[in-house]
Structure formats: C-alpha cells, structure tokens
Amino acid sequence: MLDFNALISEKSTNKQALSGTVLKQINTQISNQINTGVLVLDAEFNIVLWNRFLQVHTDKDAANIIGQSIFIAFPELPERWLSRKLSAVLQLNTPSFCSWQQRHHLFELPHTRQITTDSEFMAQNCTFLPIDTDCEHKHICILIEDVTDVCHYQGQLQKTLAELAQMSRIDGLTQIYNRRHWQDSLVQEYAKSRRHTKNLSLMMLDLDHFKLLNDNYGHQCGDMVLIEISALISSLLRVEDIFGRYGGEEFAIILPETNLTGAMELAQRICHSIATAPLKYNGQVIKVTVSLGVAPLSEQTSSYEELITHADLALYQAKAQGRNQVCSATNMATA
Amino acid sequence: MSEFHLTEDQQDCLQELINIAMGQASDQLARYLDTFVYLKVPSIESIDAKDLLQTLSQQKNTMAVVSQGFFGYEGIRGEALLSYQEEDSGRIGDLLGYEPDELSQDEQLIDISSILTTTFLNVFARQIDNQMSYNAPKLLPSVQNCLSEHLQEMTFNWDLALKININYQVTDYSFNCNMILLIPETAIINIKKVLDRILAEF
Incomplete structure (x- = not known):
C-alpha cells in the first residue's frame, strides 16, 4: 500500500524540513481562518474540537462547549435523524452529506449577509467525515459551509421563473x-x-x-x-x-x-x-x-x-x- | 480498439476487483441496514457519450437519478449515477431506519445513493491501494420522463467512458436500484496503469 504521508515527508526532507510544531501551527491557523465551520465529535457525539468560525458564529463559550454532547450544545438539531446519519458515518466509514436544498440549515447560525438577504439563519451544506486517528475510537468531522448566497440567488431565480411563467399566461x-x-x-x-x-x-x-x-x-x-x-x-x-x-x-x-x-x-x-x-x-x-x-x-x-x-x-x-x-x-x- | 479500451486481462482483473469489492460492500451494507443486500454480477463495458443517452433513456419509469462525483489519487475519477424506479422506492426511509416524517423523498434518495456509492467505492479503492473523496450527491433536476432530454442538453467533454453497472436489491424492502459508474477517457488511462501494476504483481 502506498503511504502518502511518507511521500510527503520524504519530499520535504530533501529541502529544509519544517518542524512538526510549525506544520501544526500552520494547520491550526488555516482551520481557524477558513470560512467553514469545523466541528469534531467523538463516537458518543460529544464535541472534542471546533474552529474559530463556529466559535464566532455561535457566540458560545468555548470552555462549556468542549466535551458537551452536540445535541445539548445545539438543541436545534433533529436528534434522532442526525444520530442515525452520524452512526452511518461511523459504521460504514463513509462520508455523508446534507445539502441546503433538502434542509436549509442544521445549525442555527447567523450569516454574513443579514442586511441584504431575507433568510434568518445561514443556509448550509454540511459534510460528515469519518476520522481515523491513533485513538482506538473513531471521530466524526462536521464541515459547515455557508451557502446563504447560493440559496438567496436560487430563490431569486425561482421567483423570476415563476413570474415569467405567470407573464406568459x-x-x-x-x-x-x-x-x-x-x-x-x-x-x-x-x-x-x-x-x-x-x-x-x-x-x-x-x-x-x-x-x-x-x-x-x-x-x-x-x-x-x-x-x-x-x-x-x-x-x-x-x-x-x-x-x-x-x-x-x-x-x-x-x-x-x-x-x-x-x-x-x-x-x-x-x-x-x-x-x-x-x-x-x-x-x-x-x-x-x-x-x-x-x-x-x-x-x-x-x-x-x-x-x-x-x-x-x-x-x-x-x-x-x-x-x-x-x-x-x-x-x-x-x- | 483505442487506447481507452481495456485489454482482456485488464478487463478480467477489473472484474475480479469489483467482485471482491461488491462482496465486502454488500456485507457492510447488510450490517448497517440490518437486512440482506443483493448485488447482481456487474457489467463492464466501454460506452460512447451518445450511447449513454440511449442506455439511460431506455430505462422506463425512471423516477429519479442521483449523481455523485468521486476522485482519488493517481487520477482515478468518475461519476456515479444511481437511478430509481417509482415502484422500487417506496420504503427507502424505512430501510435507512428513519421515521416517515424525518426526511423528504428527495433526501431519502440522496441519502441511500450516497451510502451505496461511497461504501462500494471505499472498498474498491482499498483494493487498488487508493483512497476516494466524494462530492455532495445531487438529485438531477426534473427527471420525470425527461432524463434523456436533460442529458441531451449536456454537452459531454468526453467521447468514450468506462461504464460499470451494478444492480442493488433489498428484497425485504422491495428496493431496487441501478448504480452506473462512469469513468471518462483520461481516467481510463489512469485506471489501466493501476490494473497493469496489479497484473504485474501476480
């Protein structure tokens, strides 16, 4: 089996290798600057990690969030449905998805176009990824993308199409x-x-x-x-x-x-x-x-x-x- | 015979890899869904862009098609199309273990598609020492009776694709669906390289 991590480190040793600490710092900064929510859960669906995007948008206290069940931290989540979806990720070791077209949002987060759009919460595309680590239990990473813009323009388009259909009659x-x-x-x-x-x-x-x-x-x-x-x-x-x-x-x-x-x-x-x-x-x-x-x-x-x-x-x-x-x-x- | 066609050895090798992957995938799915999942012997063939239109539009009563892109290392990439018939899709929510009011019909179709596609391709990727990533699955728009129209409007940027057809059946839930994996030209060359490597290792 190809070891892709080995390939990467082999390449980097040829030049001046960055220390593990520096790489870790870079990774942390990226995950904290990225405009996507990152939330990591353990196999019991307790929150083990989140990034700055979520912290800023939820305005919740980081000290209380870590270790808390995702369903207590975010009571708006449909618990039974999401538990079943998350267990599929763990059991089948496959990613799972949730699009704004089926569910406008899972997490009740404010969005960055509150002035110029009419939706109350951020429209989201969520991805659920299985994470394998040295830890004996699996983790799940939830990526939360802000698609309020897409949702807004799609709504405008639908409205225009409906108007056109009406006008043609x-x-x-x-x-x-x-x-x-x-x-x-x-x-x-x-x-x-x-x-x-x-x-x-x-x-x-x-x-x-x-x-x-x-x-x-x-x-x-x-x-x-x-x-x-x-x-x-x-x-x-x-x-x-x-x-x-x-x-x-x-x-x-x-x-x-x-x-x-x-x-x-x-x-x-x-x-x-x-x-x-x-x-x-x-x-x-x-x-x-x-x-x-x-x-x-x-x-x-x-x-x-x-x-x-x-x-x-x-x-x-x-x-x-x-x-x-x-x-x-x-x-x-x-x- | 073009550079995009598989040799007999390559075809046999791919068939064997897929058979193994199907066995493992059906086992995993059966555990998760808590019911038997039957996968029919797959068909592998090269297909012209224009023939794809025909193949898909021949399937009568196609109610919905869900598309999901996949991509791995070494340029292995393609698109999975899962097609459903009206009569085989009534109990998908039930099969997935959801309550009737928890999710819409569209979401049920997207959910089951993603599970079938990613479970199979993850196992297949492991067979060829690879690892797959996936796009979010999408329900193709207004499929009702006009899938071929929809496809006709698309201009393909490929002429030939490798088409792998796998049929899934869950008799306990009278569920039936067709998974069509389409691997376009450039990715065929890449998959041929992988197959040659595996053949050389024998």
Missing part, C-alpha cells in the same frame, strides 16, 4: 389570460368533460362598435374600456371559469360543469351589467354594450375547435340581430 393590458393559455385550458377542459361526460359551455363575447369608440375618444379610452370590462366580467365569474382575451376586443369564457341554461343566465347577467355599467372617460360617460354567443358541449360536438365555431356563429347572430344581446348555438340551429 397573462394578457398585458387586461391582466386576464392570453389567447394561448386560454386555448391550452380549453383543450384540457374539453378532454376532461369528454372523459367524465360532464357539462361544458363556451361563451364568446365582443364589444359592440369598438372601432367607433376608438375613433371618437382615442385609443387610450379604448384601452380603459377593455380593462374595465375585463374586471367587471371577472367579478361575475366563478373561480373555475376560465376567462381569456381571444383577440382585440373579443373575449372568451370556458364554463366547466355548466349546461346551456346556466351559461345563458350568466351571459344575460354579463350583458346587462355591462350595458348599465357607469363607465367614464375624461368626465364623459361612455356607453358600452357587448354581444354574446353561447355554445354547450353536445354529443355531436366532435372537437374543441367545433365548440369555438358554434359559439362564434352564435355571437355573429347576436350581432346580426342588433347587438347588446345573447344568442345560443342551439337556438340558432333550430331557427
């Missing part, structure tokens, strides 16, 4: 779902209703004479109307209804577990609420109405696209019949 102007997300939802709801033979209705609605409104009052007024109408309709819906902006001034609502009667009632309520809503722009009262088309899922409906077509046709009929009214796809078929 939302229409920037009206803050309701955009066309793409709305359509993805329809595909899902359609499949769900088919699988469980549940009701499903679709409502398409369009602002009446929106172009005229833009021409008369300007696009800012048009935008205001789109925002106000979206908010008004949202307030009339149930949580499970899926409301999206289909196109410019065209909106669409997926109504899960809703039959034609229910969908028609809601459509009438929306129609009435908008027609009587007191919308104002620059002190002027703006009169806005909508036309609505409703289509229920029937056994004959062969695809979600067909459902859209039916609701769309009903909407055109509502427009053709003079606007500010509701038409259903079934009425139209019998008409």
